Amino acid sequence: MIAMNYRFVLPADYDMAVIRQRIASKGHLLDGFPELVFKAWLYADIHSQTWPATQNVYAPFYLWRGSGGMRQFLCSPGFAALQGDFGRPDVLSWIPLYQHVGTSVQQARFAVRELSAIPSSLALAGLEQQQQQWLDTQQQRGALASISAFDPQHWQLLRFTLWAAPVELQPQQEGYELGYLAQGQAVSGAA
Template structure:
């Protein structure tokens, strides 16, 4: 499995309703995209109530069952259209160590993402075991609808990502200061 995200930082005075309307009108188009486990249409606003952010951002997050679906998307019309609308993004991707996706993932309304540096010479096998245990524990929390941890050995980072039923479910577990929070406009997931 592969986790993938790109991030569009938008101007401070950007009308975020444009992003929300785009999600509402186009989000369903990937609902049954081959190879896609889920796509979470994420956004956060500098002046947001539920997800105050350092910047206005549109930052879709994907979980792919393999590289073929990811490549088909990136080489297709959907990615071309979003690039034309918002610019040419750097596309980050991570090899998934462990994931859990609930059947109710489409009802997610809030997301958290934490990017963690991996220290040089870390015992990667031990780190992986610890992170998998964290995913399993988090997936048992009320309101956790998708949880994953993934690894990028080119930049030596981990990403912890969770889709939540709502803001209160995420806040109930306590969030570290370095977590990026997002509102979820739509979740595409095949056959769910």
């Protein structure tokens, strides 16, 4: 599995209706995409009546079953069009430690992303144990999907959750509204 995300921070006066329209017209195009578990079409809007943000952001998040689907998407005409509209983003990727995507994930309307440094003093076995506990806690809190992943180049930890309703954010967390959740090809025998 691979978690992937890129973000475009937009001007404060940017018309976020453009992003919502982009999601409405293009969201379904990734339904059934090979090796995609899901793509969360995320945005943050400083003028949102539901979950106001500190900046306007367009930030799609992906969970891939493998690198083949990720490569196919990044080399696709759709990603080329995104680059034409917004420029080439820094594409961040992480190796999932633990992930859970619930059967009611289509009810998700909000997402929380948290990035933090992994201390060099923390053994990876200890990190795994911490993240399993974190994942269990998120499920108990009602998260519809939870992903804990790490980047071993920059030693960065990602925690990502999908929710049906807004949740209280901690200072290091970013909240997003979810415009559409695309789901990839079903895999035989997958839960």
